[in-house]
Amino acid sequence: MKSAKTTKERRKGKRWKVAVLVRCSLPKVSDEVVEMEMWAKDVNEKGMQLELARGLNVAHLDLDGSQGKAPGHQVRFDDIDFAKGSSVKVQDLFYDDDGSPFIEGKITWARRSASNGNWALGVRFDDAKKQPKALLGAFKDFISIVKNPTVAIAKASRRK
Numbered sequence: 001m002k003s004a005k006t007t008k009e010r011r012k013g014k015r016w017k018v019a020v021l022v023r024c025s026l027p028k029v030s031d032e033v034v035e036m037e038m039w040a041k042d043v044n045e046k047g048m049q050l051e052l053a054r055g056l057n058v059a060h061l062d063l064d065g066s067q068g069k070a071p072g073h074q075v076r077f078d079d080i081d082f083a084k085g086s087s088v089k090v091q092d093l094f095y096d097d098d099g100s101p102f103i104e105g106k107i108t109w110a111r112r113s114a115s116n117g118n119w120a121l122g123v124r125f126d127d128a129k130k131q132p133k134a135l136l137g138a139f140k141d142f143i144s145i146v147k148n149p150t151v152a153i154a155k156a157s158r159r160k
Helices: 007-011 133-147 149-159
Strands: 016-029 032-044 047-052 058-062 087-091 103-112 119-125
Touching (some): 032 133, 087 119, 133 149
Antiparallel strands (some): 016 032, 032 047, 047 119, 087 103
C-alpha cells in the first residue's frame, strides 16, 4: 500500500503555469449538475490547480443539459462548497479534432482564501488507462505546448 505523499513531496513535481478559463462540472445530486467557469492555474501530467473567483459563471444543469434554476436552488458564490474526493469533469482546457473533450478527475484538496473568498482546488486526473486514446494524444500535445511555448510557436509558424 502506498503511503500518502506530503504536500512538499507533491509540489516537487514539475508544474507549468497556465491561465485557461475552463468549465468544471460537479455532480451534486442525481438529477442536477453544477457547472462553473474556473481558471486553470497550473497543470502537469497528473493533475491541475483550479481557481473559482467571484464574477465567473455558475449554473445548475438539469440531466437533459438544459440550464435552469429551480426555485430554492439558486447558486450563489458564497454557497459553493467543494469536498475532497468529489468527481469533476473539466472541459475547454484543450481542443482536439472533435472539439473540447472532458477530462475527468477527483478533488484532492480545496481551500478558500480568507482575503477574497476565492476557491483553489487540486484535481488529480483519473487513471490514463481509462481515458480514450484520442484524448490522451490531445492532452499530450497540450502539455508539450505548455512546457515549451516558444518551440510550439516556431513550429506553428513554419507550417504556414
